[in-house]
Amino acid sequence: MNVLVFVKHVPDTETRVKVAADGLHLDLGEANFVINPYDEFAVEQGLQLKERLGGEVTAVTVGNDDAVKTLRQALAMGADKAILCSDAGFDEADPLATARILAAAAGKVPYDLILCGKHGVGGDNQQVGSLVGQLLGIPVVTVVTGMELEGTSLQLKREVEGGTEVVKATLPAVISCQKGLNEPRYPSLKGIMAAKKKEVTAWKAADLGLDPASLAPAFGLQKLELPPPRPAGRVLAGEIPAQVQELVKLLHEEAKAI
Amino acid sequence: MNVLVFAEQRDGKLKKAALEAMSVGREIADATGGTAAAVLLGQGVGPLAEALGKAGADKVYVGDDALFASYSDAYGLAVGKAAQAMAANALVFSATAMGKDLAPKVTARLGIGLLSDVTSFTAAGGAVSFQRPIYAGKAFATLVPAAGKPFGVTVRPNVFPVKECPKAGEVVSLDHGVTPGDLKAVVEKILTAQGELLDVAEANIIVSGGRGMKGPENYKILEELAKELGGAVGASRAAVDAGWIDHSHQVGQTGKVVSPGLYIACGISGAIQHLAGMSSSKVIVAINKDPEAPIFKVATYGIVGDLFEVVPLMTQAVKAMKAAG
Numbered sequence: 001m002n003v004l005v006f007v008k009h010v011p012d013t014e015t016r017v018k019v020a021a022d023g024l025h026l027d028l029g030e031a032n033f034v035i036n037p038y039d040e041f042a043v044e045q046g047l048q049l050k051e052r053l054g055g056e057v058t059a060v061t062v063g064n065d066d067a068v069k070t071l072r073q074a075l076a077m078g079a080d081k082a083i084l085c086s087d088a089g090f091d092e093a094d095p096l097a098t099a100r101i102l103a104a105a106a107g108k109v110p111y112d113l114i115l116c117g118k119h120g121v122g123g124d125n126q127q128v129g130s131l132v133g134q135l136l137g138i139p140v141v142t143v144v145t146g147m148e149l150e151g152t153s154l155q156l157k158r159e160v161e162g163g164t165e166v167v168k169a170t171l172p173a174v175i176s177c178q179k180g181l182n183e184p185r186y187p188s189l190k191g192i193m194a195a196k197k198k199e200v201t202a203w204k205a206a207d208l209g210l211d212p213a214s215l216a217p218a219f220g221l222q223k224l225e226l227p228p229p230r231p232a233g234r235v236l237a238g239e240i241p242a243q244v245q246e247l248v249k250l251l252h253e254e255a256k257a258i
Numbered sequence: 259m260n261v262l263v264f265a266e267q268r269d270g271k272l273k274k275a276a277l278e279a280m281s282v283g284r285e286i287a288d289a290t291g292g293t294a295a296a297v298l299l300g301q302g303v304g305p306l307a308e309a310l311g312k313a314g315a316d317k318v319y320v321g322d323d324a325l326f327a328s329y330s331d332a333y334g335l336a337v338g339k340a341a342q343a344m345a346a347n348a349l350v351f352s353a354t355a356m357g358k359d360l361a362p363k364v365t366a367r368l369g370i371g372l373l374s375d376v377t378s379f380t381a382a383g384g385a386v387s388f389q390r391p392i393y394a395g396k397a398f399a400t401l402v403p404a405a406g407k408p409f410g411v412t413v414r415p416n417v418f419p420v421k422e423c424p425k426a427g428e429v430v431s432l433d434h435g436v437t438p439g440d441l442k443a444v445v446e447k448i449l450t451a452q453g454e455l456l457d458v459a460e461a462n463i464i465v466s467g468g469r470g471m472k473g474p475e476n477y478k479i480l481e482e483l484a485k486e487l488g489g490a491v492g493a494s495r496a497a498v499d500a501g502w503i504d505h506s507h508q509v510g511q512t513g514k515v516v517s518p519g520l521y522i523a524c525g526i527s528g529a530i531q532h533l534a535g536m537s538s539s540k541v542i543v544a545i546n547k548d549p550e551a552p553i554f555k556v557a558t559y560g561i562v563g564d565l566f567e568v569v570p571l572m573t574q575a576v577k578a579m580k581a582a583g
C-alpha cells in the first residue's frame with residue numbers, strides 16, 4: 001500500500017493578517033509557518049495504513065524552499081520519503097496550477113491512494129485534492145471523517161449539512177481528510193532525529209515536464225482588504241432579567257434579527 | 259456571458275442555496291449580456307425546473323435519471339456536458355457540502371479556474387469581479403477572471419438574496435452521456451443525526467456554546483433557545499475538543515465559517531480562530547461573565563453575566579414575544 005500525502009506549508013492559525021501598502025499582498029508579520037492542520041490528519045491516516053498493510057508513505061508539497069520544514073514534520077511523524085516541488089512562482093500557484101504540479105508529481109511515483117487535507121488554511125480553497133483526482137482520472141471523496149479499507153474497496157464517511165454520507169469508492173482514489181478521522185500523533189524525538197536523515201527529492205517545473213504557461217493564474221487579484229471594522233457594540237446594564245428583556249426587544253425592533 | 263448554475267436538490271427538494279445561486283447567475287448574465295441556465299440532476303426532479311424558471315433561468319437542463327439518484331463523481335461529468343451544451347462562460351455552484359465537492363470536479367474537467375466561497379460580486383458593463391474571504395475572513399480578496407476565459411465560482415449560502423425574476427425556464431433534457439461505468443465515489447446512504455436541528459452552515463440564527471457550557475448535558479439550554487428562534491447550535495473548538503458536542507458544530511478557522519443574521523455566543527471567549535469563523539455575522543450577541551472577554555469587541559449587544567441565568571431567561575422572553583405576536 002503506497003500512499004502519497006499532500007502537505008501544505010501555511011501560516012499558523014494564530015497569525016494576524018494585515019494588508020501591505022500595495023493592497024495586493026498580505027503582511028503576515030512574523031508569522032510562524034507550520035504543516036496545514038488538516039494535512040496532519042492525512043499524514044496520520046497514511047501512517048496507520050502503512051502500519052497495517054506495509055508499503056511507503058511519501059509526503060509531497062508545492063511551495064518555496066522553506067516548505068521543506070513541513071516535509072520534515074511529515075517525515076518526523078513517520079513518513080518514509082518526501083518530495084519538494086519548488087520553482088519560481090510555485091509558492092503563489094493557484095489551486096489549478098498547484099493541482100497540475102501535484103498531478104505531475106504523482107505521475108512519477110507509484111501510489112495506491114492519495115490523501116490530502118480538507119482545506120488549506122489561509123487560501124481556504126478546498127479544491128486541490130478534487131482537482132488532482134480529476135486530472136489523474138481517479139475518484140475523489142472529500143471531507144472524510146471515517147475510512148474503512150477492504151482490499152481495494154473503500155467505505156468512507158463524509159460530513160454534509162446535518163448528517164453523514166456513506167460513500168463507496170475503489171482504489172486508487174483521492175481522499176480529503178477532515179477532523180474526526182483520527183488523532184494525529186506527535187513526532188517522537190527519535191522520529192525527529194530520523195527525519196533529518198531521510199531523503200527529500202526536489203523537483204522543478206522542468207523535472208515534472210510542466211510548461212510554465214500551463215501554470216498561469218486563472219484569476220487576477222485586484223485588491224486585498226481587511227473586513228470593515230464592526231460598529232461599536234453595546235454592553236447592556238442593569239439587573240439580568242431586565243437586560244434580557246431589553247436584549248430581546250433590541251433584537252426584534254432595532255436589529256430586526258428575530 | 260452565458261452562465262450555468264448547478265441547482266442542488268436533496269430528497270426531491272431544491273435547496274434554498276440553489277435559488278440564491280440562480281439569482282447570482284441571472285444577475286451576471288444580465289450585466290454581461292448572455293443567457294442564464296440551470297442544470298438539475300436527480301431522479302424524478304423534473305417538477306423542480308419551474309421554480310428555477312421563476313428565479314431567472316432561461317433554460318433548465320434536466321438530467322432526470324436513475325444514474326443520478328445518488329450523488330457521485332458522475333455529477334461532475336453531467337454538469338461538464340451541460341456547460342459545453344450552452345457554451346457556458348461562467349459556472350455558479352452553491353458553497354454547500356455538495357457544491358464544494360462538485361465544483362472542482364467540473365472545473366478541472368474543463369481545465370478552468372474556480373473561486374471558492376464568494377461572498378459578494380459586482381457585475382456591470384460586461385465585466386465582473388468577485389470578493390471572497392481568505393484566512394477564514396481575516397481578509398477579503400477581490401478577483402477578476404482572466405480575460406476571455408471561462409471560470410467557476412461557488413457562492414456562500416445565506417449571503418445572496420433570492421430574487422424573483424421570471425424567465426422562460428425552458429426544460430431541455432440533458433444529453434449527459436453518463437453510463438453506469440461512470441458511477442464512482444457513489445453515496446450509498448445518508449445518516450442523519452438524530453433529532454438534529456439545522457446545520458450551522460445553513461442556519462440564519464446560531465446559538466453557540468463554548469467552554470463556559472461546562473459539560474455536554476448543558477447544551478440542551480442552547481438547543482431550547484435555538485429551537486425557539488428556528489436556529490442551529492454551534493460550538494467553539496474548546497467544547498468540541500472536550501467531547502461535549504460533535505465537530506460538525508464547530509465554528510471557526512478550522513470549523514465552519516458562518517455569516518448568519520444572528521450569532522449568539524454563550525461562554526465563548528472570542529479567540530482569533532473563533533472570531534475568524536463568525537465575525538461577518540450581521541448581528542452578534544455575546545453572553546459572557548468576563549467583561550474583558552475579546553468576544554465583546556465584535557458584539558453588537560453584550561450581556562455580562564452567567565449564561566446559565568441569561569440563556570433560559572432569553573428563551574422565555576422569546577417565547578413571550580412570539581405569544582404576544
Ligand SMILES: Cc1cc2nc3c(=O)[nH]c(=O)nc-3n(C[C@H](O)[C@H](O)[C@H](O)COP(=O)(O)OP(=O)(O)OC[C@H]3O[C@@H](n4cnc5c(N)ncnc54)[C@H](O)[C@@H]3O)c2cc1C
Pocket residue numbers: 013037467468469470471493494495496497508509510511512513514524525526527528529530531532535545546547548551563564565566
Ligand atoms: C490550529 C488551531 C485551530 C483552531 N481552530 C479553532 C476553531 O475553528 N474554532 C474555535 O472556536 N477555536 C479554534 N481554536 C481554539 C482557540 O484558540 C480557542 O482555544 C477556543 O476558541 C476557546 O474556546 P472557548 O472560547 O469556548 O473557551 P475559553 O477561551 O476557555 O473561554 C470560555 C469563556 O467562557 C466564559 N464563561 C465561563 N463560564 C461562564 C458562565 N457560566 N457564563 C458565561 N460565561 C462563562 C469565560 O469567561 C470565557 O470567556 C484553534 C486553535 C488552534 C491552535
Ligand SMILES: Nc1ncnc2c1ncn2[C@@H]1O[C@H](COP(=O)(O)O)[C@@H](O)[C@H]1O
Pocket residue numbers: 006007008009036038039042060061062063095098115116117118119120121123124125126127128129
Ligand atoms: N501547495 C500545496 N502543496 C501540497 N499540498 C497542497 C498544496 N495546496 C493544497 N494542498 C493539498 O490540498 C488540500 C486542500 O487545499 P486547498 O484546496 O488549498 O484548500 C490541502 O489540505 C493539501 O493537502
